[in-house]
Amino acid sequence: MGLVVQKFGGTSVGSAERIKHVAERVIEEKNRGNDVVVVVSAMGKTTDSLVKLAGEITDTPSKREMDVLLTTGEQITISLLAMALNEKNVEAISFTGWQAGMETEAVHGNARILNIKTERIEEHLMDGKVVIVAGFQGITEGGDITTLGRGGSDTTAVALAAALKADKCDIYTDVTGVYTTDPRYVKEARKLLSISYDEMLELANLGAGVLHPRAVEYAKNYQMPLVVRSSMEQEEGTIIEEEVSMEQNLVVRGxxxxxxxxxxxxxxxxxxxxxxxxxxxxxxxxxxxxxxxxxxxxxxxxxxxxxxxxxxxxxxxxxxxxxxxxxxxxxxxxxxxxxxxxxxxxxxxxxxxxxxxxxxxxxxxxxxxxxxxxxxxxxxxxxxxxxxxxxxxxxxxxxxxxxxxxxxxx
Amino acid sequence: MGLVVQKFGGTSVGSAERIKHVAERVIEEKNRGNDVVVVVSAMGKTTDSLVKLAGEITDTPSKREMDVLLTTGEQITISLLAMALNEKNVEAISFTGWQAGMETEAVHGNARILNIKTERIEEHLMDGKVVIVAGFQGITEGGDITTLGRGGSDTTAVALAAALKADKCDIYTDVTGVYTTDPRYVKEARKLLSISYDEMLELANLGAGVLHPRAVEYAKNYQMPLVVRSSMEQEEGTIIEEEVSMEQNLVVRGxxxxxxxxxxxxxxxxxxxxxxxxxxxxxxxxxxxxxxxxxxxxxxxxxxxxxxxxxxxxxxxxxxxxxxxxxxxxxxxxxxxxxxxxxxxxxxxxxxxxxxxxxxxxxxxxxxxxxxxxxxxxxxxxxxxxxxxxxxxxxxxxxxxxxxxxxxxx
CATH class of the missing domain: 3.30.2130.10 (VC0802-like)
Structure with a gap:
């Protein structure tokens, strides 16, 4: 019995169908005997539509109000995923950022997480429920809604995994892992079994785009193993951890x-x-x-x-x-x-x-x-x-x- | 200097254009020297789309999760209206139900308001800001999101007006007032200048559909005068109050x-x-x-x-x-x-x-x-x-x- 935090990005939850598929992925993990906390992003192009809507109102939206607007995206996904799990007879409960106790600094659009009050999540995990948390969002001490900026949902997942002392944090995405280079350009690109936090940080900063550097840094600070894997295909992903055991003879990894x-x-x-x-x-x-x-x-x-x-x-x-x-x-x-x-x-x-x-x-x-x-x-x-x-x-x-x-x- | 609560329904905030128009209406009231609190519904068909989305996941959605899902609708509107007011150089701040201190019983889908903690709203009114509150939604003592059921945004507006001791509560809608009968069916229908709470309650219960009976009951309990008027046209509306001064010779009013x-x-x-x-x-x-x-x-x-x-x-x-x-x-x-x-x-x-x-x-x-x-x-x-x-x-x-x-x- 362990605790696994799973994170599913916007493409993985892009439609009702895909959300049902994500529910299957969650249940597989649950059936392995683990407690599961799921972090989700907004569905597909939801964030873009909301940004466009704001653009029809003003060219200079207040950052506070943009955060109020954009956080609805993940709130929609958490409720739908909870319903999809209930439909498959798995008890689940959704939490927005503020409900999950995700306390951030009072900066809109790019807030850093200060503290996570995990009591509420832990209470429901104890009841055997899957807990679903809205990524990308938090709350200030004063009760304002904040967002974590780019890569926010990855950061939410890693921070939650660290706070809950999870055994691992699985980042489900639209690629099957971390590659030696971008397979869209280079057909000889190979998926890596493992990569170190530092290497991943360099790759993330260099535009590899799989994981946001903030999330990797967070994982490194808390020594939380991350696995990047596909939400669509049943394939082994790439583990990101401190000591890379495999392929150590490689001087260059990407x-x-x-x-x-x-x-x-x-x-x-x-x-x-x-x-x-x-x-x-x-x-x-x-x-x-x-x-x-x-x-x-x-x-x-x-x-x-x-x-x-x-x-x-x-x-x-x-x-x-x-x-x-x-x-x-x-x-x-x-x-x-x-x-x-x-x-x-x-x-x-x-x-x-x-x-x-x-x-x-x-x-x-x-x-x-x-x-x-x-x-x-x-x-x-x-x-x-x-x-x-x-x-x-x-x-x-x-x-x-x-x-x-x-x-x-x- | 008074305090006016304005409520705008789904049709009135159905597009970015209409939200800008609503902002004008708010500014008119502000320019009359009043403090203004605005309650808004979800944009046009947003709620229907969200219900449809849930329907693609399950036929029996959890009521708790439906509330999490549906409340995103008003949250979108409050942020956009705040932006529209800012764009016109009017200071405004948006609050979701939980931010506005809208405490309800722990019933999903049809919760009653128990108490409104108005401190946060009052603080921002003191600063001269327009305060925008999401209608239809609240929070339980345990921190769960609730909705107030049908006519919920009207109820939010009236309850807020009562709690804030507002001078009046203007319900802006897609009709110009309360009519003697439905003008879509009877061309001789006439708009009433005034109607009593009790008459309005009977009309509301009888399907007149302008105002939800719960909102009228709330207004009657707190003796809060309500005005039903058009958000699109500059026309006098119908006032709903205890003692009806005009047209008193009428035995039947609708x-x-x-x-x-x-x-x-x-x-x-x-x-x-x-x-x-x-x-x-x-x-x-x-x-x-x-x-x-x-x-x-x-x-x-x-x-x-x-x-x-x-x-x-x-x-x-x-x-x-x-x-x-x-x-x-x-x-x-x-x-x-x-x-x-x-x-x-x-x-x-x-x-x-x-x-x-x-x-x-x-x-x-x-x-x-x-x-x-x-x-x-x-x-x-x-x-x-x-x-x-x-x-x-x-x-x-x-x-x-x-x-x-x-x-x-x-």
Missing amino acids: VAFEDNITSVTVFGLKNSLTSLSTIFSTLASNHINVDIIIQSLTESQATNLSFSIKDSDLNETVKVLEENKAVLGYDKVASEQGLAKVSIVGSGMISNPGVAADMFKVLAEQDIVIKMVSTSEIKVSTVIEKGNMVKAVETLHDAFDLSNLPVINA | VAFEDNITSVTVFGLKNSLTSLSTIFSTLASNHINVDIIIQSLTESQATNLSFSIKDSDLNETVKVLEENKAVLGYDKVASEQGLAKVSIVGSGMISNPGVAADMFKVLAEQDIVIKMVSTSEIKVSTVIEKGNMVKAVETLHDAFDLSNLPVINA
Whole structure:
């Protein structure tokens, strides 16, 4: 007898039919003798419809009211899933975020969970019920409804699993697990049996998109094993945990990529000491996410600074830089759009020097020019031309032996 | 400076456009110098869509989960209306039932309001904000979501008006007021300037459909003046209050009607003393609403009992009666479908004997056979054939001088 938290995303609960199918999945787990807590997202395109409705009213909706609006999405799903379980003679009870005791900070649209009062959930688990909790939502101390932002339902699931001391947290999604790279682009992509939190964090941040980094961080902090698996197919998923037991001989465990990257270069920064922090705090306060940052010295006293952003943030970035030109003290700004980021990720890099060099060599052999480089302990990222992205990924996937991995459940 | 509670129904908030229009109505009231609390229903067909969705999952949804599901409807509207007011630079804040402190008994689908903790609403009114409250919903002591059943949003509005000691409660709807009869059937129907709570209660119970009787009862208990008016047109509405000052010379103030009535007769009840209460408590526990009840003596010791129900309840009624035949001790059951109920209502009847006789005479002159009769202090109801319904209403409307009333705002 254990306790399992299951999370089903928007596609998995996209219709009455699919909700019935999810109920089957819940019952399977229950029949294994486990207590089950289920976290669900809003049905399919519900959130989009609600956002559209708000857009017909105003271009600048209050964040508080957006949270009131959007949280109805999960509230619909929890009640329907409870009904679907009841229909199959399984006792179930639904809880919204506030009913589940999901206390968050008083920030609308992107609140962090502060505490979960699990008494009510535990009481109903003791009664043998399946407890269904609305993902993505919480309540402030003052009784206002909040949402957790992107990846919110994953975070709800992991946080609940941690608070309830669950044995594991299964993230059911529309993919069958975590892959060595995106199988939609690279047919040699292989599903991994396991991956470490840190590797998953790098992959999530790099656009692998399976799990939100916040949820992975939360899981790492609480050492809660996560399993990413398909809600539609009966396939083994990928376990995300601290110590990865399988495939440990792999230096690189995944190749991630992301297009629509722009590089911006600020030439001739006069006072790099203060202007560096000024530039990035100014961009951050304008909600521009900066990814790779490279600072290079010039022959003069001045500094050149390059960083990467999303294509869509370019206009705003240039505007912010120009408005602050006097304070920042630079010569000129240049940018290059239509770039892509390709990264290799693997804990094995820590004990294997020269992995970055291998990557550069592989790309050079394909005549792929590297525009920017950034490295961490377990990751090397390169910015290249978008047109070379898929070729780079395929070549790296082969070169680091990922295409030779056994195929799992497929 | 007063306090006005406004209530807008589903049609009035049926689209983003209409919600913007409602915002204008709220601002007009605010500009008159009043504090405003707004109660709203779910948008147009939202509730129907949610019921349909539940129907795709199960035929027997848990009432608790239906309440979780359906309350999302009003939650969507409150947030959108708050956004629409903000967009017009009016400060507004939305509250769900539980946020508004709407405490109800622990009954799902049809809960009664026990208490309203108005502190939070009052605090925001003090700040000059428009407070928007989700109608139809509440919360139990145990933290479960409840709904108030039919006419729930009207009841929310009246209960809030009473709890906040508002100066009045305006019920905005898709009709321009309370009419002497249904203008969709009788072109001579006239809007009333005022009507008493008791008259409105009789009209509401008789299917006039403008206001739910529960809301009127609540208003009467707290002596809260209600105004029924159009959300679309700038027309004076009808005020519902204790003492009706205008049109007091009218003996009859309205002709109400309702079709799809079935009469059921139970012949030869052996022990009328106990079987009367047994029959109706048995039917009530099977959720069958009985309207008119007539008991007649026969030549033997036994009693014949007739009562009217909705056509749709006939099968269930017959089933219940047959299952309990041994206990009830009767000879046989007969029924007649396809009937209608036509009623005249007016406080003036109390001091004008012979009004019922006038009604029977008018109907007899039209060769309309009266199948059942029921009377109260301020109402006479007759059950006739459905085919005669509109003719009966028109003739009574003329005969009791209602067609001669002045036309208001039209």
